[in-house]
Amino acid sequence: MSDDxxxxxxxxxxxxxxxxxxxxxxxxxxxxxxxxVCVIGAGITGLSVAYHLTRAGRRVLxxxxxxxxxxxxxxxxxxxxxxxxxxxxxxxQHHGERGARLAAHSHAAAxxxxxxxxxxxxFDCDFLRVDGYLFAPPGGDLDVLRRELAxxxxxxxxxxxxxxxxxxxxxxGPCIRFPHQAQFHPIKYLRGLAEAVQRRGGRIAxxxxxxxVEGGTPAKVIAEGSRVILxxxxxxxxxxxxxxxxxxxxxEAQYRTYVIAMEVPRRTVPTALYWDxxxxxxxxxxxxxxxKDTDLIIIGGEDHKVGQDDSATLRxxxxxxxxxxxxxxxxxxxxxxxxxxxxxxxxxxxxxxDPSAGDNVYxxxxxxGNGLTHGTIAGMLISDLILGxxxxxxGLYDPTRSARHGARTFVRENLNTATQYADWLGAGDVHGxxxxxxxxxxxxxxxxxxxxxxxxxxxxxxxxxxxxxxLGGIVSWNAAERSWDCPAHGSRFDCLGRCVxxxxxxxxxxxxxxxxxxxTVRVESTTFPSVTQPI
Numbered sequence: 001m002s003d004d005x006x007x008x009x010x011x012x013x014x015x016x017x018x019x020x021x022x023x024x025x026x027x028x029x030x031x032x033x034x035x036x037v038c039v040i041g042a043g044i045t046g047l048s049v050a051y052h053l054t055r056a057g058r059r060v061l062x063x064x065x066x067x068x069x070x071x072x073x074x075x076x077x078x079x080x081x082x083x084x085x086x087x088x089x090x091x092x093q094h095h096g097e098r099g100a101r102l103a104a105h106s107h108a109a110a111x112x113x114x115x116x117x118x119x120x121x122x123f124d125c126d127f128l129r130v131d132g133y134l135f136a137p138p139g140g141d142l143d144v145l146r147r148e149l150a151x152x153x154x155x156x157x158x159x160x161x162x163x164x165x166x167x168x169x170x171x172x173g174p175c176i177r178f179p180h181q182a183q184f185h186p187i188k189y190l191r192g193l194a195e196a197v198q199r200r201g202g203r204i205a206x207x208x209x210x211x212x213v214e215g216g217t218p219a220k221v222i223a224e225g226s227r228v229i230l231x232x233x234x235x236x237x238x239x240x241x242x243x244x245x246x247x248x249x250x251x252e253a254q255y256r257t258y259v260i261a262m263e264v265p266r267r268t269v270p271t272a273l274y275w276d277x278x279x280x281x282x283x284x285x286x287x288x289x290x291x292k293d294t295d296l297i298i299i300g301g302e303d304h305k306v307g308q309d310d311s312a313t314l315r316x317x318x319x320x321x322x323x324x325x326x327x328x329x330x331x332x333x334x335x336x337x338x339x340x341x342x343x344x345x346x347x348x349x350x351x352x353x354d355p356s357a358g359d360n361v362y363x364x365x366x367x368x369g370n371g372l373t374h375g376t377i378a379g380m381l382i383s384d385l386i387l388g389x390x391x392x393x394x395g396l397y398d399p400t401r402s403a404r405h406g407a408r409t410f411v412r413e414n415l416n417t418a419t420q421y422a423d424w425l426g427a428g429d430v431h432g433x434x435x436x437x438x439x440x441x442x443x444x445x446x447x448x449x450x451x452x453x454x455x456x457x458x459x460x461x462x463x464x465x466x467x468x469x470x471l472g473g474i475v476s477w478n479a480a481e482r483s484w485d486c487p488a489h490g491s492r493f494d495c496l497g498r499c500v501x502x503x504x505x506x507x508x509x510x511x512x513x514x515x516x517x518x519x520t521v522r523v524e525s526t527t528f529p530s531v532t533q534p535i
Contacts, residue, residue: 010071010492010500011481013337016261016287016298017078020187022068022194029205032228035061037386038221040210041237042066043073044186044372045364047193048379049235051117054200056387061231062202063223065209066500069190072239075339076372077259077300079273079285080182082108083132083159084370086347087144088151094346095396097154102396103348104155110376111182114189123192126185130285132273133165135175142174144277149176166270169328181273183285186372211505213243215358233386236354236363237378239371240342240490240502243363244356246471248399249503251350252366253343254490256478258315259300260323261287261335266295268329280304282322289334296334299323303341307473307487312338312480338480340490340501341369349374350399351381362386363399426450429477433461433513441477441484441495450474452484452508454495464497464508475508484508 037053039046042064050060064070084107091100118125136142145161152159158179165172194204212222213234221229236243240254266289274284282301289295299322302315316336323330344350344366351374354363362385364378377393384391395401429442433453436442441454443466450466452475464484466474473488483500484493492501497508 010066010075010340011338011483013481014335015075015259015337015339016296016335017074017185017187020185020191022187022191029063029208029223029227029229031226033061033230034218035059035229035231037061037233037235038063038219038229038231039235039237040064040213040221040242041071041235041239042068042190042194042204042206043071043237043239043375044190044193045375045378046235046237047190047197048376049237049364049382050197050202051193052379052383053386054197054202056383058386060197060202061229062197062204063208063210063221063229064204064206065224067206068194068204069187071501072340072367072371073186073190073375075259075337076186077283077285077298078183078186078372079283080111080114080184080372081132081178081273081370082111082157082373083134083152083176083178083181084368084373085275085281085283086368086370087148088155088157089147091347092151092154095348099396100151100155102393104152104157106377106381106393106396107370107373108157108180109380110373111180113376113380114184114372115182117196118184118189118192121192121196123188123195125189125192126288127182127189128184128271129180129182130272132178132181132275133162133172133175134178134275134277135165135172137276137278140277145174145176152176152178165274166272167274167326167328168268170326172326183271183273183287209505210242213357213361215354215361217359219358219360231360233360233362234357235382235386236357236361237375238502239340239365239367241354241356241363241365242502242505243354243361244503247356248350248363248365249470249489251345253345254306255303255341255343256306256309256338256485257300257303257341257369258312258319258338259298259336260316260319260333261296261298262320262323262327262330263289263294263332263334264297264327264329266293269295269297269327282319284323284327297323297327297330305487306340306490306492307476307478307485310477310479312478340492341371342366342490343368346401349377349397350401351378351397352385352394352399355400365399426474436461439482440479441482443474443476446513449511451511451513452477452493452497453513456495461513462496463511463513464493465511466508468504469499469506469508470502470504
């Protein structure tokens with residue numbers, strides 16, 4: 001199968017973790033299914049929820065339109081950190097000292113949960129406890145470190161100021177050492193979770209898209225092929241929620257983040273997590289290399305808003321330059337990939353009852369760069385909510401909480417979103433389709449219409465509407481991932497127009513390349529967002 005025809009893929013690049021396969025675990029889905037809980041999404045969030053519920057004896061069905069781990073879980077750098085990257089002194093401003101303590105406790109508990117599950121279920125996911133080091137960039141403000149250390153300690157984390165991070169040949173200057181952090185292999189972990197869910201009677205159906213979610217008693221999921229799933233509870237674990245058209249997307253912003261893996265001589269870099277306080281910030285960790293004589297340094301960062309930049313090569317080059325200055329012996333790039341980060345306006349994920357979908361529907365979104373721990377927190381918290389158990393984290397992560405604590409960020413991000421609709425007036429990326437090479441895409445104006453045109457490797461042209469079906473933004477071509485990305489709310493579509501990331505949940509419309517003369521500019525069933533929408 002060619003790259004052009006790979007279905008349900010989150011991007012063309014392949015991460016280091018994607019070399020590990022997940023067995024084809026799937027279940028037949030009849031025309032109507034009655035189940036205790038339906039989980040939409042087979043990443044770390046969905047499978048964590050399913051694991052905890054099957055352990056409690058609930059009948060669980062997990063559905064995903066792609067393979068297990070085919071979304072963003074496999075595109076991370078696989079840090080497991082309670083020293084989260086949104087800075088505890090900022091969390092105190094948004095959520096108070098108690099909120100910061102609960103955040104620290106929940107992320108530490110998530111790391112403990114991952115460690116415990118791997119041990120209890122007896123599978124290897126390369127889990128390893130390590131120290132984490134937070135340092136300022138050269139010439140950076142050291143006061144940030146002092147403020148963060150004081151706030152982290154108030155939140156209950158252990159931490160100490162040390163003279164430098166243990167990087168041979170490079171002095172970071174003063175930095176904070178956080179013990180009890182961790183790292184692992186995310187796809188190996190998902191494979192172990194999926195097998196554990198099945199052993200306990202859970203079912204997993206891949207290649208099944210949820211087209212509509214409806215709250216109620218029971219709640220209902222309409223899947224492709226008009227199949228109906230009735231459940232006591234539905235959990236939407238799709239990174240960006242497909243069940244909320246505007247309420248949650250208006251409180252989130254989606255970013256692309258970039259990752260490279262570079263070879264270094266074995267054991268020349270101590271195994272630890274490394275972060276800086278730059279903007280955009282950088283983060284790194286160590287993993288086994290392709291031979292017994294090498295390790296890999298995995299470096300991430302250089303984030304930008306989805307669909308608002310197409311300089312992946314430059315971003316990867318900047319990461320390599322940053323790494324070569326800090327890691328002795330860093331040579332060629334072994335892997336490079338990108339992923340998607342959903343940033344909430346106040347630094348913490350939205351986990352709990354979905355305010356948009358009605359009764360008995362739950363959601364987890366807004367990973368804020370800490371998706372592996374936020375997803376694991378969701379596994380514990382949502383299962384407690386469904387089982388009727390109290391959980392002290394519920395108020396902190398409540399999706400209905402006001403955005404007033406992040407009001408400045410909320411307004412800035414929504415103003416940025418509003419400006420993206422000016423693309424409706426653009427002339428397109430190229431003058432004509434003959435300028436589009438094999439394996440390339442471009443937005444082309446045909447009369448009053450804007451089309452997303454992709455030329456496959458065989459030279460065939462594929463035409464789709466360039467209008468995002470979510471709220472009418474004009475998509476842009478992502479050359480690195482061969483995808484169409486919406487700059488308004490971060491929805492993504494593969495090169496042939498199939499939706500691979502929400503909040504959109506339908507494909508780009510196929511269209512004829514020539515527009516009739518009488519056609520007028522129109523977006524059907526679209527309401528353009530406003531920063532005055534209720535939050």
